[in-house]
Amino acid sequence: MGAEITAEGLVMTYGDVRAVDGVSFTVASGEFFGLLGPNGAGKTTTLEMVEGLRRPQSGSVRIDDHIPSKREPELQRRMGVQLQASSFFERLTAREQLDTFGALYGVAAGRTDEMLEQVGLVDKADDRTEDLSGGQKQRLSIACALIHDPDVVFLDEPTAALDPQARRNLWDVLRSINDSGRTVILTTHYMDEAEALCDRVAIMDAGRILELDTPAALVRGLDAPVRISVAPGTLDADEARAMAGSDDVADEESGLTITTRDPARILTELAHRDALDGLSVKGASLEDVFLDLTGREYRA
Incomplete structure (x- = not known):
């Protein structure tokens, strides 16, 4: 076989x-x-x-x-x-x-x-x-x-x-x-x-x-940031921006999204602030690798 x-x-x-x-x-x-x-x-x-x-x-x-x-x-x-x-x-x-x-x-x-x-x-x-x-x-x-x-x-x-x-x-x-x-x-x-x-x-x-x-090795090799989302009202945007390891913060109706290359530090800080309810963590995927290598322009 x-x-x-x-x-x-x-x-x-x-x-x-x-x-x-x-x-x-x-x-x-x-x-x-x-x-x-x-x-x-x-x-x-x-x-x-x-x-x-x-x-x-x-x-x-x-x-x-x-x-x-x-x-x-x-x-x-x-x-x-x-x-x-x-x-x-x-x-x-x-x-x-x-x-x-x-x-x-x-x-x-x-x-x-x-x-x-x-x-x-x-x-x-x-x-x-x-x-x-x-x-x-x-x-x-x-x-x-x-x-x-x-x-x-x-x-x-x-x-x-x-x-x-x-x-x-x-x-x-x-x-x-x-x-x-x-x-x-x-x-x-x-x-x-x-x-x-x-x-x-x-x-x-x-x-x-x-x-x-x-797939796992390709994703690791991309060295892409991690996006951590918290529920609305859980954390103030200015507080999030001041957190060590926070690279960028997007403040939207659906909640805050913190972009970081040091997710362990951010998650530890969120735990200390009791801000883990409704939290989601999204790292890079094979799709990110694919787009990084082949580009984002439309292919007919």
Whole structure:
């Protein structure tokens, strides 16, 4: 179960656009690895080269001892792929779709019921796929990728179009996939998703990897201030500004927000003033790292 993935110097160009520009990374067997980046960063193209759907113009990919672009049947049976855009056989129900995908791999029929349960589509089993919502189609696409119990799973924005409850439920499915020893590579625009699921993440932009590490290490490396919010009427703004360690104070209707790089000192002082009721502390997140590296301008 699981597979080791090695990508070295991957390059892919489209005309004058260098979509992937010398990307290298390794994924350990059983690791949950994330590829993050704004629109057009090269995530999907990189993933397609690792999956073997595109042959790199230069560079190489290996999954264990196999080259994905050679389309070796032995390797293909070990891979599960969920593409960014779902495509299903016309006029088939959700159950029939899974039965068909399973039959391609010689999977026993009972596996279909198991997958419908796992992705929460039991009540939609007999609905045609064209009648499913966007989120339901996304979950069915993931079930099709997992029907043959692969060793390595590629997920391209798997929770796009899902509501918050469905996203969190699907996180449990993805964790269980990884916990069983499978290697998982994920692309996503949701930083909280990457932070919650991934062992390591690579942040890409303009076809290159800008940073690669664990989410926690990337957040620590940002050296961002902490924002401490207190409830209205708890503390006077001038008192807050005079506190040792206070860098900035925002006085709003919802309460005071103290920005600091010495949160321990501020929290100790607030405790002495009996001002901890309704307090909240917000440090840096992976989203802050992402914006710091890729900028805040709009990407079409």
